Amino acid sequence: MSVKKLVSILAVLTLILLGGCGSDGSAADDGIDSSLSSTDGADDGALPDCSKIWKVGRTLDLDSYEGCDNGDEVVPYIGSGCYPRDGNYIGVSANFEDRLWVVQEGASDQTAKGGTPGEVTDVDPKC
Numbered sequence: 001m002s003v004k005k006l007v008s009i010l011a012v013l014t015l016i017l018l019g020g021c022g023s024d025g026s027a028a029d030d031g032i033d034s035s036l037s038s039t040d041g042a043d044d045g046a047l048p049d050c051s052k053i054w055k056v057g058r059t060l061d062l063d064s065y066e067g068c069d070n071g072d073e074v075v076p077y078i079g080s081g082c083y084p085r086d087g088n089y090i091g092v093s094a095n096f097e098d099r100l101w102v103v104q105e106g107a108s109d110q111t112a113k114g115g116t117p118g119e120v121t122d123v124d125p126k127c
Contacts, residue, residue, distance in 0.1 A: 050075055054096040054120055061117035062092055062104040079112055082127035091115050093127045101125055 050068035053060065067076040075096065082093040082103050091105040092112045103125050107115030 047074060050096065054100045056100065056120055056122050058120045059117050060094075060102045060104075060120055062094055062102065062107070063113055063115075063117075065094070068096075080127065081109060081112075082125060084126060090127075091118075093125060096120075103127065 047067050047069045050070040053065070053068045062077070062079055065077050067074060069075075077094060079092045079094045082090050084090065089109045091103050092107040092115065093101060093103045095101045100120050100122055101124055102118040102120050104115040104118045107113060
């Protein structure tokens with residue numbers, strides 16, 4: 001058997017094996033809060049629209065938030081600890097386009113879970 005034929009067979013087998021892995025795209029499998037996705041037009045398992053999530057005054061639970069769809073790109077959730085100038089940890093913060101912020105006060109400084117969902121604001125919390 002030639003090397004070229006062997007490589008082709010291995011490539012086909014790899015594709016077959018990888019085809020059996022993954023998710024069916026349901027919200028339960030990808031960690032998206034189903035109430036969030038159904039109220040914001042993402043009931044097909046896709047990420048919710050950023051313009052519906054990131055609105056000033058909207059409450060955002062960072063425990064269930066995984067990111068959003070900004071039309072031409074997916075914006076993943078990236079949180080960080082919020083330590084204001086006094087250095088005392090208050091929770092987890094996230095931002096959207098460096099113009100909207102949310103702080104989930106009381107989230108664990110080890111796991112970033114828990115705490116009280118915060119309100120989206122256009123005032124930088126200076127974390």
